[in-house]
Amino acid sequence: MMLTVTQKNLLLEIGRDSVRFDEPMAAHSTMKIGGPADAFVVPRDIETLKAVMRFAVENEVPYITIGGGSDTLIRDGGIRGIVIHLREGFNRFEVSREEGEDVLILADAGVSSGAVTRFAAEQGLSGLEGLAGIPGTVGGNIITNAGTSLGWISNAIDEITVVDRQIRELTMKKKALEFSYRHLRMPRSTSVVRALLRLKRGDKAEIETKMNGLLEKRKTTQPYGQPTLGCTFRNPEKGGKHGSSAGALIDEAGLKGIRVGKARVSEIHANFIINEGGATAKDVEILIGLVRERVKEKFSVLLETEIHVIGEK
Numbered sequence: 001m002m003l004t005v006t007q008k009n010l011l012l013e014i015g016r017d018s019v020r021f022d023e024p025m026a027a028h029s030t031m032k033i034g035g036p037a038d039a040f041v042v043p044r045d046i047e048t049l050k051a052v053m054r055f056a057v058e059n060e061v062p063y064i065t066i067g068g069g070s071d072t073l074i075r076d077g078g079i080r081g082i083v084i085h086l087r088e089g090f091n092r093f094e095v096s097r098e099e100g101e102d103v104l105i106l107a108d109a110g111v112s113s114g115a116v117t118r119f120a121a122e123q124g125l126s127g128l129e130g131l132a133g134i135p136g137t138v139g140g141n142i143i144t145n146a147g148t149s150l151g152w153i154s155n156a157i158d159e160i161t162v163v164d165r166q167i168r169e170l171t172m173k174k175k176a177l178e179f180s181y182r183h184l185r186m187p188r189s190t191s192v193v194r195a196l197l198r199l200k201r202g203d204k205a206e207i208e209t210k211m212n213g214l215l216e217k218r219k220t221t222q223p224y225g226q227p228t229l230g231c232t233f234r235n236p237e238k239g240g241k242h243g244s245s246a247g248a249l250i251d252e253a254g255l256k257g258i259r260v261g262k263a264r265v266s267e268i269h270a271n272f273i274i275n276e277g278g279a280t281a282k283d284v285e286i287l288i289g290l291v292r293e294r295v296k297e298k299f300s301v302l303l304e305t306e307i308h309v310i311g312e313k
């Protein structure tokens with residue numbers, strides 16, 4: 001659904017200079033792919049965010065909140081409705097309080113996870129080691145429960161604050177949240193606005209060693225710094241005949257380096273798809289389909305995507 005002129009003017013009144021129309025989403029994707037969003041809003045504060053969400057709900061305009069664009073494939077036809085990007089206005093974090101050995105950090109959803117992780121390392125705070133080198137924002141990493149074998153962001157969550165479709169600001173304790181592998185159960189119409197992270201005082205050198213080790217591993221075993229969306233597929237259930245790494249399965253199926261258009265399966269880690277420059281979302285989706293088909297044929301394992309796909313074809 002396209003926005004009418006009246007709706008555009010209303011949205012401009014609410015969001016002022018934080019609203020842009022026909023924004024190319026490729027600029028907001030780590031893979032540099034994505035057609036235009038009808039409207040793109042970077043709310044400067046929570047009141048503006050709520051006003052934009054209220055406008056969308058009342059006018060039946062679809063909306064979606066995005067983070068760092070590191071886990072979402074945006075289709076070439078772009079996004080109808082409003083994309084809310086929590087960045088400026090939602091980019092602060094601070095030590096909130098201390099409880100014995102615990103240090104609680106309050107972080108806005110738009111803060112890059114890297115900034116909080118580096119701060120934790122500098123301060124000798126343990127709990128975010130597994131996030132070293134992970135792109136994206138705190139909000140995005142929470143929704144996708146980002147992490148590695150060294151730990152997930154959910155391990156460090158004490159509580160999160162969201163704004164839901166009824167425009168209620170709700171704070172939820174960790175025990176009320178259903179985190180699982182690369183997932184948090186949460187309606188897509190709910191925006192995470194901040195999180196309280198519970199970290200522990202630890203040994204600074206030990207924390208730094210762990211983080212540096214992980215970073216080095218990522219740099220040698222993954223196409224670090226290239227235009228990708230991270231791992232494309234979720235690892236299949238453990239205990240299967242072929243182990244649990246989707247990357248290893250794709251590799252064993254001989255698919256490293258295969259291309260559709262300008263999208264290529266990485267030669268470094270087969271669970272990554274690279275945009276060689278000018279790849280379309282269609283290229284990526286066809287390549288994903290091809291990989292699933294070949295892995296299914298060879299190993300009888302149906303891979304599920306870890307990346308989220310949004311927008312119009």
Ligand code: EPU
Pocket residue numbers: 147148149150221229230231232233234235244245246247248251268269270271306
């Ligand atoms: N392997 C291959 N070929 C490949 C890729 C991997 O043989 O092309 C082998 C490796 O040699 C290793 C095994 O598969 O023996 C496991 O590989 P790795 O340690 O890279 O772990 P992974 O299961 O493939 C997971 C996460 C990554 C995360 C790493 C490190 C998923 C889908 N992937 O990968 O997460 O960085 O562990 O902890 O859970 C992401 O979610 O975006 C992501 C990259």
